[in-house]
Amino acid sequence: MNPLIERLTSKGVVVTEYENRGEQAREKWKNCFVSIEERSQYRPYLWEYLVEEIDGCLVGKEADVALHHTAKWKCLLFFEHSNDVLELELSQAQTFVRKDLTVAAGDYADVYIVDPTYTWTYVIPHEADWGPYFLIKSTVKRG
Numbered sequence: 075m076n077p078l079i080e081r082l083t084s085k086g087v088v089v090t091e092y093e094n095r096g097e098q099a100r101e102k103w104k105n106c107f108v109s110i111e112e113r114s115q116y117r118p119y120l121w122e123y124l125v126e127e128i129d130g131c132l133v134g135k136e137a138d139v140a141l142h143h144t145a146k147w148k149c150l151l152f153f154e155h156s157n158d159v160l161e162l163e164l165s166q167a168q169t170f171v172r173k174d175l176t177v178a179a180g181d182y183a184d185v186y187i188v189d190p191t192y193t194w195t196y197v198i199p200h201e202a203d204w205g206p207y208f209l210i211k212s213t214v215k216r217g
Contacts, residue, residue, distance in 0.1 A: 077177070078160075078175075078176075078177050079091070079160070081174050082160075082162065082170070082174065082175075085167055085168045085169075085170045085174060086166045086167040086168050087162050087163065087164060087167045087170070088162070088163035088166070089160050089161070089162060089163075090160070090161040090163075091158060091159075091160055091161075092158070092159045092160070092161065093157060093158055094157050095152075095157065095158075095159040096152050096153060096156050096157035096158060096159055097157060099150065099152040099159050099186070099188075100120060100152065100154075100186075102192055103120060103152075103186055103188060103192065103195065104120060104123070106188075106192040106195075106211055107123070107124070107192075107195050107209055107211060108120075108123040119154055119184060119199065119200075120154060120184070120186065120197075121154075121184060121186075121197045121199045121204070121205065121207065124197060124205075124207045124209060125204075130209060130210070131207050131208065131209045132207070132208040132209070133205065133206070133207055133208075134205070134206070136208070137196060137205065137206045137207055137208035138171075138172060138206060138208075140194075140196070140208040141187070141196040141206075141208055142169070144189070144194055144196075144208075145162075145164055145187070145189075145196070146164060146165070147163075147164055147165055148161065148162065148163055148164060148165075148189070148190055149161075149162050149164065149187050149188060149189050149190070150162070150187065150188050150189075150190060151175070151185060151186070151187050152185075152186050153183075153184060153185060153186065154183070154184035154186070154200075155183075155184070162187075172198060172206060175187070175198060176198055183200035184197075184198070184199055184200050185197065185198040192211065193210065193211050194208065194209065194210045194211065195207075195208070195209050196208050197209075
C-alpha cells in the first residue's frame with residue numbers, strides 16, 4: 075500500500091488512510107451500483123457486476139476520460155480484498171493516470187474509486203484485459 079500512497083502524494087494528492095472500513099465501502103458500493111436483480115446472483119469480484127451493467131457503463135479510455143472530468147475534489151479509493159480505504163483530496167493534484175492508482179497484486183489489485191456520496195464509480199480490475207469501468211449511479215438498471 076505504501077508505494078500507492080507515495081505515488082499519489084508525489085502527484086499532489088492528499089491521502090488519508092482509514093483502516094477497517096473496506097467491508098462497509100464494498101457493501102455500500104454494491105447497494106449503489108448493482109441492480110437488485112443482479113445482487114441476488116453471486117459474482118466472485120464486485121467489478122464483474124459492471125459487465126452485466128454494461129449498457130450504462132463506460133469502458134477503457136472512455137472510462138479514464140470520465141474519471142478525469144469527474145474527480146476534481148475528493149473521492150474514496152478502496153479495494154476488493156482489503157479493509158483499507160483511502161480518502162483522496164484532489165483539489166491541488168496533478169494529472170494522474172490509471173497506473174498511478176494500481177498495485178500489481180495481492181489485496182490491493184482491484185481498485186474502486188467513488189465520490190463521497192457514491193454517485194459515480196471508477197473501477198480498475200486486476201484482469202488486464204477488462205476495464206477500467208466508469209458508471210454513474212443514475213444509469214444502473216433497477217430491478
